[in-house]
Amino acid sequence: MAEWLRLILFALLLIAGLIIQLTAVLGVNRFHYVLNRVHAAGMGDTLGLMLLCLAAIVYAGADWIVLKIVLIVAFFWLTSPVCSHLLGRLVQETDEKFSSEAKLWKS
Amino acid sequence: MKKKADPFRALKSWIENGDDALDLEIQEEMDDEATPALTEEAGRKREKKKRDPVRARRRLEGGYAVAAVLVCLALIGALVYAALQLPAFGGADTLVDSEVSAFYVENTLKETGAVNIVTGIILDYRGFDTLGESHVLFIAVCTVLLLLSIRGDKNADRIAREEAFDRHFEPRDDEVLQGAARILTPLVLVFGLYIIANGHLSPGGGFSGGAILGAGLILYQNAFGYRKTERFFTYRTFKWVSLASLLFYSLAKGYHFFTGANHLENGISPGTAGNILSGGLLLPLNFVVGCVVACTMYALYTMFRKGDF
Structure with a gap:
């Protein structure tokens, strides 16, 4: 029974992760403005990757490899948002059509 | 205008300053052309000289392209010739496939101490x-x-x-x-x-x-x-x-x-x-x-x- 539950959990996480990744790929290819694309790509790198890695953790069970998978997620969560942030700042500073495409909130 | 039709000069100026400088030079010469205070003969002479840096650069670039193509063809020929001499890939009787790999797999750890x-x-x-x-x-x-x-x-x-x-x-x-x-x-x-x-x-x-x-x-x-x-x-x-x-x-x-x-x-x-x-x-x-x-x-x-x- 427990094995079946684990399998179902694994499958659900895997499918959820794949759906997120699919959304990210579609978004990167279908959106037209840079920031929308960055948003889509960032989602795949964080949420999608986390779900897939959780699926891998459930599949692996109690094993040292879990630590490595957690490290992968930590690394991506540290780097991918920074990357998106830098891309966004670059767009905001260099794109001439920025004001017609997006609105900058003054803090 | 003391400029001479020296290809090396044109090349040097091109290397040091890029295309802008050369264009600038040409522009300067064209500006000179507009000054009318010259006899016709001198003007014709100048006209001959005037084109020279441009033509020299074109000639240089053309020669460079031809030389590049020739060198590439020679290299391709040499490499293809060498490749034709190689033993067939994956053949059972070629030394590389039959003996060398097996030798490495068997002896690397013993001889070098490398697990990898x-x-x-x-x-x-x-x-x-x-x-x-x-x-x-x-x-x-x-x-x-x-x-x-x-x-x-x-x-x-x-x-x-x-x-x-x-x-x-x-x-x-x-x-x-x-x-x-x-x-x-x-x-x-x-x-x-x-x-x-x-x-x-x-x-x-x-x-x-x-x-x-x-x-x-x-x-x-x-x-x-x-x-x-x-x-x-x-x-x-x-x-x-x-x-x-x-x-x-x-x-x-x-x-x-x-x-x-x-x-x-x-x-x-x-x-x-x-x-x-x-x-x-x-x-x-x-x-x-x-x-x-x-x-x-x-x-x-x-x-x-x-x-x-």
């Missing part, structure tokens, strides 16, 4: 090839330095322009990037060192570890800028580390290359397989290759970004 057979092959049996690869990297970075470096440039304008243009559009001193780099850089550098140090035990080695080290340096430089990076990595560091690494490699292995040994014995015992300090020369060689690769990566980045360290 690939490292044993590339740094021991085929150490000469790896020495060449390190030098290829070094030559590549030398060429880029020649072309892009603004160090010691006599043209003060160019230096000022590069300094001003450096990351003109890019976010400078980004706090988010700095925060991430503060956490990531040490981890990345340690990971690179780990991969280099375990090159003879696990997948990895000098090239991959060096690339990670270089990436760590680039990340730090990106986040904190030139001033902070200069505290530990300058042009002098690059120069001496590259030189020392390549010299060490050449000296440590050079003797064997010339004596033509199969297994390049070094007199150091391979040690206990599986320990970090084993495999004789493999560990120091991995380190020097890693140093060369890291320096090359970082130098290429700085050259393309600004042209100076």
Whole structure:
């Protein structure tokens, strides 16, 4: 029974992760403005990757490899948002059509 | 107009100042043309001279293109000829497929002390090839330095322009990037060192570890800028580390290359397989290759970004 539950959990996480990744790929290819694309790509790198890695953790069970998978997620969560942030700042500073495409909130 | 139809002069001006300068020169000459205070004969003479720098440059470029095509064709011919002489790929009776691989699989651990057979092959049996690869990297970075470096440039304008243009559009001193780099850089550098140090035990080695080290340096430089990076990595560091690494490699292995040994014995015992300090020369060689690769990566980045360290 427990094995079946684990399998179902694994499958659900895997499918959820794949759906997120699919959304990210579609978004990167279908959106037209840079920031929308960055948003889509960032989602795949964080949420999608986390779900897939959780699926891998459930599949692996109690094993040292879990630590490595957690490290992968930590690394991506540290780097991918920074990357998106830098891309966004670059767009905001260099794109001439920025004001017609997006609105900058003054803090 | 004292300008002469000297192709070298045109080339020199083109190399030093780019297309703009040449266009400027032509423009100047065209401006001169407009001054009417000249006899017709002198004018005709001048007209003949006037075109010359342009024509010389065209001739030079044409000659260069023809020479390039010829050299490429000769190289292609030589390579194809050599490739035709090679034994058939995957044939049962070719030595490479039947005996050499089996020999490596059987003897690498015993002879070199490397658990990772690939490292044993590339740094021991085929150490000469790896020495060449390190030098290829070094030559590549030398060429880029020649072309892009603004160090010691006599043209003060160019230096000022590069300094001003450096990351003109890019976010400078980004706090988010700095925060991430503060956490990531040490981890990345340690990971690179780990991969280099375990090159003879696990997948990895000098090239991959060096690339990670270089990436760590680039990340730090990106986040904190030139001033902070200069505290530990300058042009002098690059120069001496590259030189020392390549010299060490050449000296440590050079003797064997010339004596033509199969297994390049070094007199150091391979040690206990599986320990970090084993495999004789493999560990120091991995380190020097890693140093060369890291320096090359970082130098290429700085050259393309600004042209100076």
